[in-house]
Amino acid sequence: MTTNSASAGHVLVTGGCGYIGSALIPQLLQNDSVSHVTVFDSFASSSPQNLFATGLGSTDKLSFIRGDIQQYGDVENAVHGAETIIHLAAITGAASTHDRREETFAINYDGTENVLRAAGKFGVKNVVFASSCNVYGRAAETEITEHTDPDPLNPYAESKLKAESLLRDAVDTYNFDGTALRMSTNYGYAPGVRFNLVVNHFVFRALTDRPLTVYGDGSNWRPFIHVHDAARAYAHAACNPQQWSQFCYNVGASTQNFQIETIAQAVREELDQTLEITYLRDEHPGPSYHVNFDRLGETKYQPKYTLQEGITELATQFTEMKSRTITAEQGL
Secondary structure, eight states: OOOOOSSSEEEEEEETTTTHHHHHHHHHHTTTTTEEEEEEEEEEETTHHHTTTTTSSOOOOOOEEEOOOOHHOOOOOHHHOOOOEEEOOOOOOGGGGGGGGGHIIIIIHHHHHHHHHHHHHHSHHHHEEEEEEGGGGGGGSSSSSSSSOOOSSHHHHHHHHHHHHHHHHHHHHHEEEEEEEEEEEEEEETTTTOSSSSSHHHHHHHTTOOEEEETTTTTOOEEEEEEEHHHHHHHHHHOOGGGOOOOOEEOOOOGGGGEEHHHHHHHHHHHHOOOOOETTTSOOOBBBBOOHHHHHHHTOOOOOOOHHHHHHHHHHHHHHHHHHHHHHHHHH
C-alpha cells in the first residue's frame, strides 16, 4: 500500500446522510486536515436533516450532491475534485438481502466499481471502503483475524467481499491508497439511527415493553462497535493513511465480542429486570463470528465506548424522542 499524503484535503463521503454518516460528518468537519466535505447521497432512505440534527449549523466547508451510486455519470460528478473518498453507500441489513440479491449487488458491487473507476480517473489519493466482519459467516475459530478465509452467507456479505477485490485491483491499477474496514456490528445513537441492528432493536423493544426475541439459542457470536467509534475509525483511516498500512482491518474491540443471548441479558439488566427474553429455536440465527482486532492496534486507533454505555445512551435518546413526539402532537 502506498501512502500518498497525511492530509485528507477534500473528502467525499458516499451515503453520508445515513446512520454512520450522521456521526462521521461532524468529525470530519472538525478535523484540521480536511479542507472540505462533500456528501453524495440519493436521499432515498436518508436525509440531510440527519446531519443538521447534530447541530452543524451553516458552514461553507460542507456541500451536498444528490445522485445515484449506480449511475456512473452521477458518481463522476461527485468524485471530481475529491482527494479522499470514504465509501459508505450500500444496501445494508444483511438478513434482508436474501430477497434483494440483484439490488444488493447493483449498489454494493457495481456502485463500488463506479466509485473506484472515477477515483482512478481523477487521481484520488485515498479510498476508505466500508466492508464488514459479516464476510466471515459462521467461522469455527474463535479468534478470527484478517487471514481467516471469509465465508459469506448472505448477499450483503458476498457483495462486500467481492467489492474488496475491486478495491484491491484498483489500488494496483491506479496507485492510490485503499483500505477496507471490516466493521463490527454498529449500535448506539446517532441522528440517522437504524432500528434494525440488534442492540438498537432490543433497546427499542425494551422501552415499549415487548419481549426481546432471540433467533436460535442465542449462542452465535458478533463483535459490536458504537456508531461514533465506527465513525472515528473511518475518519482516522481517511486522515492518517500512513498509519493504516495494511489493505484490510477488522474494526472493533476484543472485549466487545458478545453472544446474542448476552446482548439481550445486558439490555434487560440495564433497563428492566422483568423483561422477557424469548427464543425462536427453529429460526436460523444467522452468521456467528468471534473476531480478533490485534492488527487494528497497529494504527493507534481504538474504540472508546462500552456496550453498557451505548444501551444507556440509546434508552435516554429514545425516551426523549418519544417525549418530543408526544409534546408536538399535543401542540397540534
